[in-house]
Amino acid sequence: ETGELVGRIEAVRKQLGDSLLILGHHYQQDEVIAHTDLRGDSYQLSQMAAASDACRTIVFCGVHFMAETADILANRPEKLESRGGQRVRVILPDMAAGCSMADMAAIAQVEDAWEDMSEVIDTDRVIPVTYINSAASLKAFCGKHGGIVCTSSNAKAVLEWAFERGDRVFFFPDQHLGRNTALKMGITEDQMPVWDPYEMELGGNDDQALERSRVILWKGHCSVHQMFRPEHVHQFRKQHPGIKILVHPECPREVNDLADVSGSTGLIIKTVQESPAGTKWAIGTELHLVNRLKAEHPEQEIHFLSPVVCMCATMYRIDLPHLCWSLENLRDGTPVNTIEVPEEVTRWSLVALERMLSVK
Ligand code: 13P
Ligand code: SF4
DSSP: OHHHHHHHHHHHHHHHGGGEEEEEETTSOHHHHTTOSEEEOHHHHHHHHHHOOSOSEEEEESOHHHHHHHHHHHTOHHHHHHTTTOOOEEEOSOTTOOOTTGGGOOHHHHHHHHHHHTTTSOGGGEEEEEESSSOHHHHHHHHHTTOEEEOTTTHHHHHHHHHTTOSEEEEESOHHHHHHHHHHTTOOGGGOOEEBTTTTBOSSOHHHHHHTOSEEEESOOOTTGGGOOHHHHHHHHHHSTTOEEEEOTTSOHHHHTTOSEEOOHHHHHHHHHTSOTTOEEEEESOHHHHHHHHHHOTTSEEEESOSSOOOOTTGGGOOHHHHHHHHHHHHTTOOOOBOOOOHHHHHHHHHHHHHHHHOO
16 A cells, blocks of 8 residues: 555656645654655755745645744745745645644743733843744744744754843743753753743742743643653663763753753754764654664664654654645645645744844
């Protein structure tokens, strides 16, 4: 059956030619990656969508917030104008491919938090920063309030941008990326209170915590990266002397602090590609990417950092049957699963996304 699906997918790709662009995130399974035109980390994928000129449709093998971002960037005003008003259609092969971290921050909760905070601190001097792993409405919130979007590959540069414009940063939804990045900039844990959206509080004395804050973190996390623990690092170091630990900054602080290298999926791949034969790695990120690196680099010794399986169940929802179904419907003129961000949200999200793309 897989062989038949592969043939059908390739037939549509051939028929649609350059009018179709299939993008894939590094966490996608191998059999899906095999059909992508381009793959990347979240930042690279945003750049690819922003640069797409020839295509009429982007089929996004990734998760919902990535497809939203692609829709916003591929259809920004100057692109629409250059295409005579013709929109690029963005398709997510399975609508259930969400992100549990993105779901941990809803726009109403962010607005409530902002209002609550404004009773204690001057929010005109607070720069909201949303991790790209968030709904477009949160990006729009950042656009409206002088804020910006970041990814795991530019978080430090983005926070520096923010501190040039304000005194504090409100960072959502991933507390770990926010904390790990701020620590690298010399900000201390007691200057980073964590906002709990369900309790509507920071814990301890809220007012004092807010007043001394530099970065206000949101109590959100990635359920995949949360699984990596410091004891896994200790065990690998004990059992494999000389091993290097390579992790994603969505891992908790205790793991990040012990790692040799921490960075986006793009950086993780580059680090392995540039390492000499015989290098030993324990890698703390999504399972499919680690397994692919293992297969592509038999000259190195690559281990998965956790003894338990950590895979992203929503990334995994994109499979050959869904890809084939969405492609054949597109070819037959009955497109399914189009992601189209409402105009007002698009306008303000774009402000925050363009700020991000301008940060070097
Ligand atoms: P990056 O590919 O940008 O590192 O993001 C990782 C991730 O968790 C995507 O959801
Ligand atoms: Fe979301 Fe984590 Fe999956 Fe990335 S790996 S899509 S952050 S749940």
